[in-house]
Amino acid sequence: MDLMNYIDGNFQAHTGEQWLDVVEPATGKQFARVPLSSPSDVDSAILAARKAQSEWGGLSHSERAGWLDIIADELESRYEDIASLESRDTGKPISLARAVDANRSVANFRFFAEMIRTHRGEVFEMADADNFVTYRPVGVGALITPWNLPLYLLSWKVAPAIGMGNTVVCKPSEMTPMTANLLMEVIDKVGLPPGVVNLVHGDGGGAGSCLVSHSDVDLVSFTGGTSTGAKVAASAAPHFKKISLELGGKNSSIVFADCDLNKTIEGVGRAAFLNQGQICLCGSRILVQDSIYDEFVEGFIDSVESLKIGDPSEDSTQLGALISSGHLKKVKEYVSIAKDEGGHFLTGGDDMEIQSSLSRDLEGGYWMAPTVIGGLSPDSRCSTEEIFGPVVTVHRFKTEEEAIEIANGTRYGLAGSVWTEDLEKGIRVAEGIRTGMVWVNTWLHRDLRTPFGGVGDSGVGREGGRWSLGFFSETLNVCVKR
Ligand code: NAD
Numbered sequence: 001m002d003l004m005n006y007i008d009g010n011f012q013a014h015t016g017e018q019w020l021d022v023v024e025p026a027t028g029k030q031f032a033r034v035p036l037s038s039p040s041d042v043d044s045a046i047l048a049a050r051k052a053q054s055e056w057g058g059l060s061h062s063e064r065a066g067w068l069d070i071i072a073d074e075l076e077s078r079y080e081d082i083a084s085l086e087s088r089d090t091g092k093p094i095s096l097a098r099a100v101d102a103n104r105s106v107a108n109f110r111f112f113a114e115m116i117r118t119h120r121g122e123v124f125e126m127a128d129a130d131n132f133v134t135y136r137p138v139g140v141g142a143l144i145t146p147w148n149l150p151l152y153l154l155s156w157k158v159a160p161a162i163g164m165g166n167t168v169v170c171k172p173s174e175m176t177p178m179t180a181n182l183l184m185e186v187i188d189k190v191g192l193p194p195g196v197v198n199l200v201h202g203d204g205g206g207a208g209s210c211l212v213s214h215s216d217v218d219l220v221s222f223t224g225g226t227s228t229g230a231k232v233a234a235s236a237a238p239h240f241k242k243i244s245l246e247l248g249g250k251n252s253s254i255v256f257a258d259c260d261l262n263k264t265i266e267g268v269g270r271a272a273f274l275n276q277g278q279i280c281l282c283g284s285r286i287l288v289q290d291s292i293y294d295e296f297v298e299g300f301i302d303s304v305e306s307l308k309i310g311d312p313s314e315d316s317t318q319l320g321a322l323i324s325s326g327h328l329k330k331v332k333e334y335v336s337i338a339k340d341e342g343g344h345f346l347t348g349g350d351d352m353e354i355q356s357s358l359s360r361d362l363e364g365g366y367w368m369a370p371t372v373i374g375g376l377s378p379d380s381r382c383s384t385e386e387i388f389g390p391v392v393t394v395h396r397f398k399t400e401e402e403a404i405e406i407a408n409g410t411r412y413g414l415a416g417s418v419w420t421e422d423l424e425k426g427i428r429v430a431e432g433i434r435t436g437m438v439w440v441n442t443w444l445h446r447d448l449r450t451p452f453g454g455v456g457d458s459g460v461g462r463e464g465g466r467w468s469l470g471f472f473s474e475t476l477n478v479c480v481k482r
Helices: 039-057 061-077 079-090 094-117 150-163 178-190 204-213 226-239 261-277 290-305 325-340 352-357 400-407 423-432 465-471
Strands: 005-007 010-012 019-024 029-035 122-125 129-137 140-144 167-171 197-199 219-223 242-246 251-255 283-289 344-347 371-374 391-397 416-419 473-481
Touching: 005 039, 005 178, 019 079, 039 129, 039 140, 039 167, 039 197, 039 204, 061 079, 061 094, 061 150, 061 178, 079 094, 079 150, 079 178, 094 150, 094 178, 094 261, 094 465, 140 150, 140 204, 150 167, 150 178, 150 219, 150 465, 167 204, 178 197, 204 226, 219 226, 226 242, 251 261, 251 400, 261 283, 261 290, 261 391, 261 416, 283 290, 283 400, 290 344, 290 371, 290 391, 325 371, 325 391, 391 400, 400 423, 416 423, 465 473
Parallel strands: 140 167, 140 219, 167 197, 219 242, 251 283, 251 416, 283 391, 371 391
Antiparallel strands: 005 010, 005 197, 019 029, 122 129, 129 473, 344 371
């Protein structure tokens, strides 16, 4: 399948001859081609978005909310397509693609429809005057997304952006473009006014950087790696674009001796290995209180070793393949670094066993056993740098203060989890961590009204709920003297 851009309400071939193969991570085989769009394709998409903006921005909140609901209904009717394309494109288990990717993509449109429908400006009264605060569209937005949760993250941006009256140009990851294409099919089918949502395919250095640095883009919402985020910020800065950066993470799961051990093992394991550990929120450094360290590690390793790894299209599969050969290589390099740093494998670290248990079709895929490493210092590279794969490190701590100090010992600050039956302590420890989101006795339990985002190398700004509505709008205050 050769994909096309979607510009001004039409699927269009890109200008130029360059293509990139889309590879299925579970087999290592090509199954589609994605265009490497040129600067002139990006120009056309931005022009279409600019042309459509004033009419779209002039609709009422409830009219735009109505469109979001229409898109949600149509997306929902393609629920199974979303799940199977996402599973094939990313290598994730089909059960996860259904429960997380397909569900959330639909839910994002419905949630923002409801928020926007009820969104009002504010009034601040003075003794002799009234202030009326209104929220207006920013203009044309560039929405750039990564490969790990393709439609989940794209819909998280498109819905609030167009809901608040902006028009957009999307640039999905070149590695996982299939469900962005599906969203354009949906938008085309429901007849959203041309130019409101446009899509250019391509790589980061080409279409991505061209889009971000374009002088006619007013806003950039970027989710991806920290080093890419730095480039995006630098190229958006000269035009003072509104910018939101959702970047990498290296999150701690802090396990106290008074936790419910069975539930904690299950929760910490999910936080460590969901989506093969390729979620920015994954808890990849596990800090365990000294007095239960051995008991926790024994139960944890048993549960990790029982995970079923293999064909993503099978309902019972719990761990799929990593996204690409390049990424697998990077993750394995960290495993060698761990050995050099004095770490020892509590499980995993060697993929031979997996390869021999896979069917022949899957032999060319990018597989790795879930790997748990002990014996490393909490300030080692493997414990502080984002690996973004099925690799976690385990560390001991004695006191609350020590746990917080270790958790804060990275440049990232996205998420974290605390496991204890003492909820006061859980909240106290959560508040001690320099991060954007902490869960107590759970992980990735999301209320879409809450702020999402991080500090330090994890990014700038927050999205979610009213934070998204604020980011995707400009406020105007009109002060009227009585
Ligand atoms: P990436 O930074 O390589 O790419 C992300 C997107 O940016 C892709 O669409 C890519 O084509 C584009 N891009 C690359 N260079 C660009 C440039 N110079 N200008 C504009 N666009 C450019 O990230 P990835 O490998 O696709 O995703 C993995 C990373 O994303 C991890 O670090 C992960 O933690 C992070 N992530 C963060 C969140 C979050 O919400 N904080 C969510 C998911 C993933």
